[in-house]
Amino acid sequence: RSWVEYDAQCDFPLQNLPFGVFSCSQRGPRCATAIGHYALDLALLAEHGFLQGLGFDERRVFRQPALNAFMSLPRPAWRATRARLTELLSEGDERLRRSDLRETVLRPLQEVKMHLPAKIGDYTDFYSSREHATNVGIMFRGKDNALQPNWLHLPVGYHGRASSVVVSGTPLARPRGQLQKSKEDPWQGSVYGPCKLLDFELEIGCFVGGELPPLGRPLSIAEAAEHVFGYVLMNDWSARDIQAWEYVPLGPFGAKNFGTTISPWVVTPDALEPFVCATSAGTQSEPQPLPYLQEENYSSYDIKLAVDLHTPSKAGSEKVITTITESNFRHMYWTPRQQLVHHSVTGCNMAPGDLLGSGTISGTEQRSYGSMLELSWRGANEIPLADGQVRKFLQDGDVCNVRGFCQGEGFRVGFGDCSGEVLPAGTLD
């Protein structure tokens, strides 16, 4: 228990201690942790000596406007920091509680502005939920060829656009681009216009960290866990009509690069450790992966995930909230460690601050599908909203909020919000 007060539904109890970057009216962007309803300023804490003896230059590392310097340290440095913060915030520890600094370093979350947690060097998106890949496969290729032949052998992924990863709260304009003119005949070409099939993808992002091998030296699966700094919620916004026309043969491009939203607080593997669980696959035995991908502790985390749509009500300007899907991080076939190892297998150099998207996380039940493409089954079904309206895809003014937490006994390890509003096309011109 902490001397900072919060209730059992709070995302940021003492057991969590995620890392992030905030600024406030008095101070520019700096590293922080979250405790209860406060951001705790690690730069100021370091400056006043509370973080001495952790084995690195804590004053330099935490006054950065991004976590990259901290992420570059080896895992023991992250753990030592977590241990120190746990001490300082625990009931009975009076050092910070009785300090003059207390009011200055603990800033109410509603008064701070959150930033991207890291400068993302490269962003990669995977496709690692078997249920999602199967759903998409059935829709586009039929039941018999739902999974491609390579899917069970490697975590399929593609390079994404790092510059357009934005932090929760950033509104995005509906993208415009090329749409196939005739639904039946692609040879008729395309027209230009706003996306009509705008979608979200419910994902978890994984931030890479530690001292990584240079170009040409792959990571081993035994090393992988040391290089997972932590996790965020992610919405990989997708323009389905633009995607369908452009993606052959080199993959999604403009349909994805208009924006990817992540939650600002990076939750560490240490905080998630009590929630390790079997994946819904249980084991990877049919087929066994190649040895470089075989994970001794093949597992996931029991992270309860949901997507809320906040939709404009018919009458006024208030929004109506509907939870349109509930999924779980268990529904991952390939783990973030396997994704990381596979990413480097041909020699690709990974860097602290790289972001790996899990891929859309869908469960087996229709209620647990991680995209509107699946929820509406390609537009065949209407998704009911709380006020009686319906959706097949996102409309202007809709806010999409991804939520996630692990349920402990009497506490939650939560991720906070991962939210973004859809603005009408052209709003930002």
Place this chain on the structure above:
Amino acid sequence: RSWVEYDAQCDFPLQNLPFGVFSCSQRGPRCATAIGHYALDLALLAEHGFLQGLGFDERRVFRQPALNAFMSLPRPAWRATRARLTELLSEGDERLRRSDLRETVLRPLQEVKMHLPAKIGDYTDFYSSREHATNVGIMFRGKDNALQPNWLHLPVGYHGRASSVVVSGTPLARPRGQLQKSKEDPWQGSVYGPCKLLDFELEIGCFVGGELPPLGRPLSIAEAAEHVFGYVLMNDWSARDIQAWEYVPLGPFGAKNFGTTISPWVVTPDALEPFVCATSAGTQSEPQPLPYLQEENYSSYDIKLAVDLHTPSKAGSEKVITTITESNFRHMYWTPRQQLVHHSVTGCNMAPGDLLGSGTISGTEQRSYGSMLELSWRGANEIPLADGQVRKFLQDGDVCNVRGFCQGEGFRVGFGDCSGEVLPAGTLD
């Protein structure tokens, strides 16, 4: 003419003045131009007042270890810099020629180390030579469906890996990864091993610059030319067997991200202006592109391109040089301006230092194909080397060097080398 002496075959005459980053035994990485066989230190030149009055903080900008700060300035600043350098280096101008500084700022190219010209935020590779796309299409889908339906409507591209873009001279280890077990039946899965079908791709890279619009605001075609900072040679190394297995349905990944080599000197559109020419398509009329892609001055540059293989001789350790292909930048259907505009059409934010690869540049003749995949027609034919040996794909110890220049009257605007050696798999472990 310049007071610096060089011959007519020199890549870096007064008409070129490319930008790059070098270091030497005395000084760390800093911005430079090339003249004759020298790198001219722009940081020192700025420090000593030779670059005053250009309208920006030249001391800060040129002492950076990357061109990004310079690339971030608007095009008039690049042009003013070029004009000043042209003055200072022209015959008759005695300011630098008679200065004590002359020996210090002009460093022989063979004594300096060249670095990546920019910190590359995002790297994107296109697929914009019609001949290359047609060749690949014929090989994998047959003559009748060679070009996909979208190809003539948009510059197809995919996000690449920025971290593994390396400068000319960097050796690369042969990548290892998953190879399809049975050639005929993908359902038999994969084996792990070194790539057997290692290839180059002859490309031109385009560096983005200027003050770019924020996320959500696409670039117009009228603005595009202002945002091309300059061009480099590029080798998009490709592992064809790894690619064939992994790329469905999200595009190439590990088959590309083990390394991409670029030449160190960025040649500006101003230097290339005298070499503007029609593309081999001439016009884009069947079909006309959508208005957002229609370019008033649809054109390319007459850049003569070649790839030399330096292969180990049978006997000793010397290498035998064979020019295995000669192509031209004219063989581009989509221009870098169109690629840039299309990249941002859905709202993707571009940044100074972003790198756009042209795609493999193949001509119509077999001698002009830009990859070994095409030259050997998927391994069906042997490519003869100068010493009587043959190749279908790259072997360990081969050096692949991409060269390029524009031929003026009595001078060349050249790009220098874009070279890399293939090391045996595992060498860098």
